Structures are given as C-alpha cells and as structure tokens.
Amino acid sequence: MNAPLAPDLPDEAAASRWEWESLNGSISEELRRHVAEIVAREAGRLTTLFYDTLLEDPEAAAMLSHELVSHRLNHSLRRWLKDLFPLEAAPDFAAAARLQRQVGEVHARIRVPLHLVTRGARVLKGGIARCLSQTSLPRDELVETLSYASHILDLAMEMMATAFIEGTERATRNEEAYRLFSLGQDASLEREAQRAALLEWLQSLLFAVAGRNEATRLHSIGRSEFGLWMQHRASVMFGGIPALQRITQLMREIDEEILPGIEQGCEIGPALQRLQAHANDIKFLIGDAFQAVVGLENGRDALTRTLNRRFMPSIFAREIAMATQSGRGFAALMIDFDHFKAINDTFGHSGGDVVLSRGAELIMDAVRLSDFVFRYGGEEFLVLLVEADANLAMRTAERIRATIDAAEFVVGEQRNLRVTTSIGVAVFEGHPDYTYLVERADKALYAAKKAGRNRVILG
C-alpha cells in the first residue's frame, strides 16, 4: 500500500493494489506457476468455451458475431488470460489495472451490457476451476489454487467494472446534454422547417405521379430529407413520445404499401387519397410532438415555477454529502394545501391552479435564495432548507403556514378566499438515503392533518 501508484490510476486502486499484492504474496510460487501453466496450456480451449457458451445467448451473439470483433476478441481474450496468470512471475498490479481499465472503457463506449461481461467471466472461471480440479493436486493445494484463480479474476472484473461505470456515466451525461440541447433548439423554427420539408417531398411526389411513365421510381418518404430528419434527429428530441412511433409507422405504410401500389399503376385515386390522409396525420402528429416536449422539459413546473421533482435525487445527494462533511444539517418541509379537493370542486381546476401558483409564490418568498422548493405532487410542495436545524426549520415552516393562512386569494369572482396548509418537518439525521428523510416529513405531515390541519408538526 506504500508503493506510489501509477499516475493514471484512481485512488480506490490503493485498496485493490493491497488486495492484489497480498493475494499474489500468499500463494507459493510453485502453486502460482502451476495455475499459470494450466491457463497457458488451456487458453485456446477456454476461449472456445467462452465463445460457445456466449453465442447461445442471442443478445451476446448479436454483439460478438461481427467478424472484426470476433477476430480481435479471440486474440485479446487469450492474451488477457495469459497476462492475468503470467508464467514468469506474479503479475504486476499497475499493468493489470491499466489493462482492465482500457477494456472497461471500450465496453462502455460500445455499450456492452455488464451482465454479458460478468457471464463471460463466470464461464472462464468455471473452465479454469474444472482444469485445476482435474489435476492430481491434493485437497488443500487444490482449494488454494481454486481460490487464487477465482480471486484474481474477481479483482480483474472489479477494476473493469469500475472503469465501465465511469465510462457509462460520462456517456450518459453526454447523452442527456445532447437530448436537452436538441430540445433547446428553437422548436418553432424547427417545426416550420420540417413541415416545409414534408410538403416539398409531397409536392415532388405529386409531380412525379402526374407525369409518370413505367420507369418512374417514386422517392420514398423514409429517404427524403424529412424522413432522415425524423429518424436521425427527431428521435432524440421526441424520445419516448408515442406520436413518434405512430409517425414512423405511417411513413412505413407510405413507403411499403402506398407508393408501390402507385408505381404499379393500380387504383391511383384511392391510393392518392390514402396518401393525403397519411401526410395530414403526420403533419398533425408532429405539431403535437413539438407541443408535448415544450411543456414536458422544463426544469421548473410550468404552473408554479417551483423545481421539477426530477432534480430531487441530485440535490438531496449533494446536500447529504455537504452535511455529512460539514456536520451542519438541513431540513425538509412537506407542505400540503388543506381541503384542496373542495377548492377544485367549488371553483374548478382553474381556481385550484390560482391557489397553487399564488401559494407557491408565497412559499418561495418565505424561504432564502439558497433553499429549494419542489413541486412534489398535485397540491404538495417539498422545501429543502440548507444549513438548518430543527429550530430554524420549525420557524420557517410556521412562517409559511401563517403567511398562507393570512393571505387572501383571488379566485374568479371571489376576491378573498382563505386557504390553509399542513406542514410536516424533518431534520437530516445522517442517513445517506434521502428517501428516509422525505418519508419522515411525510409522516409528520400526516400527523398534522390528523391533528386538525393548519399546523406544523416536527417528525
């Protein structure tokens, strides 16, 4: 553990190095060499076993079957085994760690699912264990070699997995940035440009149909500028929206059913009608899709301007880390508007909306710039008070309750509607999982409701 680490290895490698070195130090050189000889002798057969087993799995087969991959992998798998179990001397930690990191990074880049990699490792591990148990080693030495080989493979997999996860996090971060970047582009401009591209395709198609002869090949919508944009660009923007699948299906029907029919010259009239209907549907669905993403993808709740609860895990994790380090706590307030259903029933949803948006404003005014206000559910808000103890949290909660209790809401004709809130307070007690804190605040809120509403309870 005292030896300096290679500069390109992360800190956690210190513990791995220690484990690696004590593992390699604890086995006799004779037994270590025995394992290495068996692995070297069987490397070819182990590689074949690896392939034969993984190719039975369709998901793995799809990844491994590419010729370039199998050629390179076959070679590098043998080398990988021989490097982990070298004949000459105990394997060098820094070299082994570097190799595992490289492999893990490639796996992350080409998105090999981790379970395929660990499955492959189990195949190799099982194969090596079988070879070892078929030798004439006595019981104790067999146990020792088995545990040594399995431990080496486990350590290698751990280093690979660590690099894999880092690479995956980096890739995920870039993907999310790209998705949000695509959304942040000027959506209305983009919508018009794409509508125009669709119309252009339709127009050139109609000209081709009007002047067609037998040799005319109609341009597919899938390969048009519009179609390419839909597949290669819009899928990021609209990812997960049902309209996207529907558009893809309509385009496929145009290309695979309608256009071939027109080319063959049969029933042109109905085919053109169907084409027009499909094109209109696509135009409509695109408008819809643009509308949907604009509404969905704000960091703030559109009605109340409070934070999207999607950010809760990140923000709580940061505050937990800071609180654990600094020893200064923080608190969560769970705020619920009392009898909200009655407000909705009496004044309609727009009345309820007024109460929520004005209420959220009052909450945000009652806390500091550095605190966080989330829309937690329908009429529930969650406030994270940074650097707060029970005292400050209770005072803030009471201020929020009193402010809302005293405020007059203007809902339609009624200019002085009064509403109240119940608030549950919970102070961070050190548990690293933020959901415990939120649960405690929620229970305290429930207690405040049960005790008659319009009150604050510390959980």
Add this chain to the structure above:
Amino acid sequence: MNAPLAPDLPDEAAASRWEWESLNGSISEELRRHVAEIVAREAGRLTTLFYDTLLEDPEAAAMLSHELVSHRLNHSLRRWLKDLFPLEAAPDFAAAARLQRQVGEVHARIRVPLHLVTRGARVLKGGIARCLSQTSLPRDELVETLSYASHILDLAMEMMATAFIEGTERATRNEEAYRLFSLGQDASLEREAQRAALLEWLQSLLFAVAGRNEATRLHSIGRSEFGLWMQHRASVMFGGIPALQRITQLMREIDEEILPGIEQGCEIGPALQRLQAHANDIKFLIGDAFQAVVGLENGRDALTRTLNRRFMPSIFAREIAMATQSGRGFAALMIDFDHFKAINDTFGHSGGDVVLSRGAELIMDAVRLSDFVFRYGGEEFLVLLVEADANLAMRTAERIRATIDAAEFVVGEQRNLRVTTSIGVAVFEGHPDYTYLVERADKALYAAKKAGRNRVILG
C-alpha cells in the same frame, strides 16, 4: 427458460434465470443443504468478518460507520446470506432477483462505489470457502460445493450490479439535467442578485463594526445569503471552474481570520483594508465565473456554430445502432483546412477565425439537414453523413472541397483570399466502436495531405 418472468424483471433476467436454475439443479440436494447449513451457522461470524475487513478501508468506513446504516446492514446482511442459501429448498430465482435489484437501487441512490460492494462480496466468498474447506467433505464434493457457493454469489452480484448501473445512469441523467438547468437560468439576472447579496452582507457588517461593543458577534460571510448560495447553488453552476475554489478560500479567510481579528478589536484599520480587498476579489471572480460558463456550455461551438464534439459519442452510438439494425450504412468525413497556420500567421487570429466560421457555413450548406457537423479540433471538422454509402460520401466530400476551393474569403483588407481543404472519407464497416471509423477517416485525411492537399481520399 420457459417459465414466465416476474413482470418487474428485465429481459436479460431470462439468461440469468436459466443459469440460476441449472446451477441449483446441478448440485445434489444433500450438498446444497450442506452449504446452506454452514452459511446459516456461520452467518453471524461472516457478517463480523465482513465488517472487520471493510472497516480497515477508510472509504468504506466512512460509509458504514453511521449507526443507522450499521444497525440495518448488520441485520440485512445476515438475511441476505440466508436467503441466497436457504435451508428449506433451492432458492427461488424471482425472489432472489428482486432482492438484488432492490439492494442495487439503494446502492445507486446513496452512491456506494461498486468496488466496495464487490470487495464485500469477496470477503463473504472467501469466508464461506474457508468454512467449507474446514469440513471433512472429500475432494470432489468440496470442489463442487465451493464452485456452487461462489457461483451463487457471483450471480447475485451480477443482478445487483445491473440494477446499480441502471440506477446510476438515471441519477447521472438527472444530475446533468440539473446542472444544465442551473446554467440555463438567466445568468445576468442571477449575477446581479448575487452581487447585491454580497454588498448587503458587507454593508451590515460595516454597520456592526462601526457601532460595535465587546459583545458584538459579526455575521460570517459563509452563513450569509450570499455564502449559502455560493455553496449550495453556485457550486453546481460553476462546478470545476478554478475561480470557485478561490472564492471559497477567500470566504474562509474572511470568516476564520479577518472577522475574529475585528471581534477581538486588534488592528481594525488593516483588517478592514484586507476585508475590502477580499470582497473586491470575490466580486471580480464571480463576474469571471459567470463569463466562463456562458461561453463554455453551448451545444454549439461559439465561433463556427458547428456541434460540440462532446456529442460525438452519443450521436455515433445512435447511428451505429441504427445502421446495424437497418443494414444501411453511414460515413464520416474528416475535413482539414490546408496551410491554416500560414493564414493565421499572415492575417492574425481574427483572419483565421473568419476562414473557419465562413468555411463551416459552406460545409453545413453542402450537407443535408439530417447530417451532423462537429468542430473536431482547431481547424478540423468532422461530418457524419447518415444513410450514406461510399459513393454518396465521396460525392459530398468532393462537393465540399470544390465549394471551398471556389469561394473567396473576405479577410480584413483582402477580399478574395482562397483556401483549400483536404478530406478523408471512411464508411461504416460494422465495428461497434466508433473510434475505429474516426481513425480511418483521419488516416485518409493524412493520406490526402501527403498526396498534395486540396483533395479527397477514401480510407
């Protein structure tokens, strides 16, 4: 493999279930029970071993030492072991899988590094192996039980890791969204609000100093609205910018050195001078930090409006997946402006900038809406042509080369500067790692340079 999966288990569980069931089916009931009895008997000692080993590692100790965690974990670790090796009958796959998923999700939420979890698993595995080898089992049966126990633990760890990675990806996506959301807030408004908060703190401090008596406690900058905002909000926005560390340090010096000095009444004059200098530095650094993030965080290169190369991995991965599925390829063009250094030397950097921004415009005009143009390096651009074969790629590259060759650039006084480009072309050949494709395009570009520049070469 035919049994229906529990609805909350992902597809890849089919292969795990098959492995799980054949593993549990291959060992005799007597031996399986033997392992289960040993684990049940030793569960307490294994848990102690787990703790004693992990607490030696400072990183693990920091996570495990919280009382709530150790209390819960101690209990759940014993249960976890007994559930994996139940006395009654072979463990049920669906139940085991669900449990591992839950554990993996919690680990992701509280950010336990994977290597700590795998290290813990190795401790347990080694402990169980030692217990088994201390029994009187004959050689063959010992090998069988050792491999069984290790295989069960490996499968459990795989399921846990899969859920862990999914949870980590989700968390990473939310974190990135939050970071970009924080950046997207109106930065100039935020800057003025924070400048005002800083001035407010300074003013109230000066009033307190002017009218102070011995009991006066001065308000720390760290706990002021400004200080809290810096720590809890700005750190997300400015994450990784050196100015942030410097501001934190200046604030710490104010709180830990300057203010205590003033409170003790010694050398007020110099202390106030130092305070003013610190406050000015902070104001200056914040202005700088805001400036830096505005420039850095665009999806597009500020000069050329081409895409940030940060998006390359995401976009290539998507195109590779689509191409592999559809069988339709795509291509990469690596474009470099010839003799760019000479342009910079003759016309200065602003001259070079004109060439790059006008050149990028010409490139973007020469490709389709669905293609991607990245700023790859100083004077290098990378174009991804979707759904393109060698033919289309070469025609497009040639069009770009000819357009730029024919264009007259207006650089300062000179209204008709001519520049040329060299272009390397590579067509996707099926390798899942996009860096191979980029490398081939790069080599082709190098060949085009060597062959005399102002030409296109297919790699």
